[in-house]
Structures are given as C-alpha cells and as structure tokens.
C-alpha cells in the first residue's frame with residue numbers, strides 16, 4: 001500500500017506524512033491530492049478567526065472535545081496556522097499549548113501550519129491540507145487562522161462557517177474587531193466571558209452588527225452573537241449548536257454549493273494567474289524586465305507605461 | 313516547487329515549570345528558519361509522542377530540569393519509535409548529570425545539552441542531524 005492508501009485506511013503516521021507532502025507541494029503531494037479530490041466534499045469546514053490572544057486555540061480545544069463527546073460524533077481535525085517570519089522563514093507554532101485535552105483521542109487530528117509568507121491568515125497550502133483531511137473522513141475541520149484581527153478574509157473562502165472570536169480587555173473594543181472581519185462572520189463569539197468587561201464587548205459588537213448588517217451573502221442568516229468561556233466551558237454547547245444550525249441553513253438554502261463554487265472559481269483563477277505570470281516572466285526574460293525597472297527608476301517611464309510597454 | 317522546512321517539536325515533559333531554556337531554544341530554531349511546534353509545560357510522554365506524530369516532525373527536543381529525565385526520555389523514545397517514526401532525532405537539554413548521558417544515548421538520544429549551551433551550537437547540530445551533512 002502506498003501512503004495515500006494507508007492514510008485512507010486510517011494509519012496516523014501515513015496521514016501525517018501525506019499532509020507534509022501536500023504542504024510542501026511535492027510532486028507526490030500534488031498527485032495524492034488529485035487522487036483524493038473525488039472523495040472530498042463531506043466535511044463541514046469551520047474557520048476560527050479573530051485578534052491575537054482572543055482564545056481561538058482554547059475554543060478549538062473545547063469545541064473539538066465537546067463535539068467528540070457526542071453520540072455519532074464525526075472525526076475532528078484542527079488545522080492551526082501561525083505566522084512565518086518574513087525574514088528567516090522560520091515559525092513558532094504555539095497553538096497546541098491550548099489543545100491538551102484532545103490528546104489520546106484517535107478521532108482527533110491536530111496539525112500546526114506556518115503561514116509561509118501568505119498574508120490572508122492562512123497558508124497557501126491550507127486549502128489543500130483541508131481537502132486531504134476531508135477526503136480522509138474528518139467530518140468536521142476547524143481552521144484557526146493567524147490572529148491579526150483584520151485581514152483573514154481568506155478563511156471565508158475556505159470555510160463553510162466562519163466564527164469570529166473577540167474578547168474583553170483588548171483595549172478599544174470597537175478597534176478589536178474591524179468592520180471587514182465582521183462581514184465574514186457567520187457566528188460571533190465573545191470569549192473570556194469569565195472576565196470583567198464582557199458586557200461592554202457584547203454591547204459594542206451589537207452596535208457594530210446593527211451598523212453593518214450582514215453582507216457576506218444577502219441571504220437572511222443573522223450571525224448570532226454568543227458569549228463563551230474557554231476556561232470554564234460556558235457557551236460551548238451553544239456555539240456547537242450554532243455551527244450545526246448554520247450548516248443546515250447553508251444546505252437548505254443551497255448556499256453550501258454557492259460557497260463551494262466561488263471557492264473553486266477563485267482557486268482556478270489564482271492558479272491560472274500564477275502559471276501565466278511565470279510563463280510571461282520567462283518569455284520577457286529577467287534582463288529585459290530589469291531594464292524596464294531601471295527606466296522606471298530613472299523616471300523615463302511610469303510604472304503604468306512600463307506595463308504597457310512590456311505587454312506590447 | 314518543493315517548500316521543505318525542518319520541523320521541530322519542543323516539549324517539556326514531566327512536572328517542572330522551568331521553561332526559559334525551552335523557549336530560548338524554540339526561538340533560536342525559529343530564527344534559524346525552522347518551523348517549531350511548541351507544546352508547553354507538563355506534557356506526558358504519550359502527549360509528546362502523539363504531537364510528534366501528528367506534526368510529522370524531523371526532531372523532538374525535550375527540555376528537562378527536574379531530574380526526571382531517566383524516567384521520561386526512554387519512554388518517550390520508545391513511544392515515538394512504536395509509532396513508526398524511526399528517523400526522528402531526539403535532542404535533550406536542561407539539568408542532566410554527566411553520568412546520565414551515556415545511558416540516555418544508549419536509549420536513543422541524539423545529543424544532550426546543559427546550562428550555558430550556545431543556541432548556535434544547537435542550531436548547527438540540528439541542521440546537521442536532519443540534513444545529514446556538515447553545514
């Protein structure tokens with residue numbers, strides 16, 4: 001049996017190694033992804049995003065634990081993304097620190113990922129990693145983004161359900177969540193409800209919700225605003241209910257496929273763009289490209305003129 | 313395009329809360345371009361082996377200052393090997409008496425480091441161990 005077959009049979013070492021191949025975009029990884037793709041489409045993909053330290057990892061831990069304790073629980077995978085250093089390419093991936101309760105459950109698989117230069121809150125390979133886990137039968141996949149609190153819109157494309165996490169004590173409550181990130185929220189959670197100041201955060205968010213009504217899809221889903229505590233377990237059941245309710249909603253309103261369609265379209269366009277750009281660069285050649293850059297630097301050409309010139 | 317990176321798990325097994333060394337090493341490895349998974353304090357051997365497996369790491373680094381290394385380290389290596397991760401290198405640092413180093417190496421530890429170790433040495437040794445060449 002090869003790695004893909006062993007992973008399909010549930011062998012955990014094979015799953016781990018397959019994920020590495022796919023993350024590293026090796027030719028084996030690419031081929032494996034092609035083989036597995038027909039098996040995808042069954043997982044409920046849930047994004048967890050929000051400012052640093054709001055408790056995304058702690059919530060992922062609690063959510064996975066609670067889901068796994070249910071009857072007929074799906075297998076749960078967590079993909080936790082942390083930033084790579086733009087200077088060294090290294091990364092410190094610390095989300096597992098908060099996920100200790102999941103150890104020992106063979107129905108759970110936690111994988112940390114470095115963003116490797118991508119800016120949208122997830123790595124370029126995150127989508128592929130999620131597809132592999134989906135194909136391997138993980139029915140619920142939680143994707144924790146890099147916490148910057150502003151630019152994780154990528155996860156909205158990847159996930160069926162996006163949970164935006166906020167918490168009291170992050171200074172200016174309205175600053176903590178930007179309108180742009182509110183727009184991608186299907187569920188809003190104010191975590192750390194055990195701390196003082198929750199009421200203020202809830203009030204601020206409620207106001208934001210009224211000011212910026214849902215725009216992700218004009219579909220009538222009103223993102224619930226929930227309070228929770230990942231330290232004492234408050235509100236976890238309610239979040240899980242909301243996740244399942246949202247999944248049902250997407251399906252009954254045929255939005256599940258709408259989201260998938262737009263994701264697939266973007267993925268195709270991005271790949272085409274990448275390939276065409278490489279092709280074009282090769283055609284133009286580095287020397288000519290550098291010459292034109294030089295002319296722009298000398299103010300002989302504007303960048304726009306340079307593009308026109310190069311494309312002619 | 314292949315984007316391989318050295319992946320290292322840094323873990324603190326047992327009950328001691330001395331985490332400065334582990335954090336310094338984790339940061340040094342990150343600054344050397346590695347992807348470092350940090351598990352935090354009070355990990356059981358089972359938790360460490362499971363994390364090493366799921367994360368498909370090249371290296372497991374254990375930081376122990378409690379004196380419990382002779383009980384913990386061989387057990388962790390045993391579990392890692394049982395999971396089929398034959399080639400994972402295990403590095404140990406912390407307060408390890410000289411006389412314990414030979415039996416630890418016997419148990420499969422790749423290298424042991426004590427107080428005052430320069431992080432550059434650790435970085436170089438890990439690169440050598442994983443890439444299999446002098447760098």
Ligand code: B12
Pocket residue numbers: 327328329330331332333334336337372373374375376377378379403404405406407425426427428429430431434
């Ligand atoms: C600072 C310190 C503390 C701090 C810890 C703060 C923290 N968050 O880390 C505090 C005050 C909390 C503390 C408490 C205790 N401590 Co204390 N502590 C120390 C001390 C003075 C320095 C440790 C340190 O941080 N060094 C700096 C770091 C950078 O060095 P390092 O950890 O050795 O790491 C280096 C190398 O070892 C190596 N390395 C380490 N890990 C790894 C991992 C890998 C993969 C690699 C490659 C390399 C590597 O590289 C690092 C860089 O050079 C040592 C004495 C000493 N000189 O070591 C005692 C010492 C470790 N503590 C000791 C004791 C007994 C305790 C207490 C039990 C005391 C008590 N009775 O309450 C408590 C236990 C607390 C607990 N929960 O575990 C003893 C341990 C005895 C033993 N092992 O036999 C020591 C050795 C002191 C002594 N001589 O008795 N301690």
Ligand SMILES: Nc1nc2c(ncn2[C@@H]2O[C@H](COP(=O)(O)OP(=O)(O)OP(=O)(O)O)[C@@H](O)[C@H]2O)c(=O)[nH]1
Pocket residue numbers: 051052053054055056057058059095098146147191192193194195228229230231232
């Ligand atoms: N009081 C309280 N603390 C919490 C709660 N949830 C998480 N924390 C603490 O908040 C800190 C950050 O938690 P994480 O789960 O690591 O947060 P995160 O959003 O994943 O952080 P990053 O991944 O670094 O962005 C930790 O110290 C947690 O223990 C909570 O409900 N209440």
Ligand SMILES: [Mg+2]
Pocket residue numbers: 056057058094095144
């Ligand atoms: Mg986190």
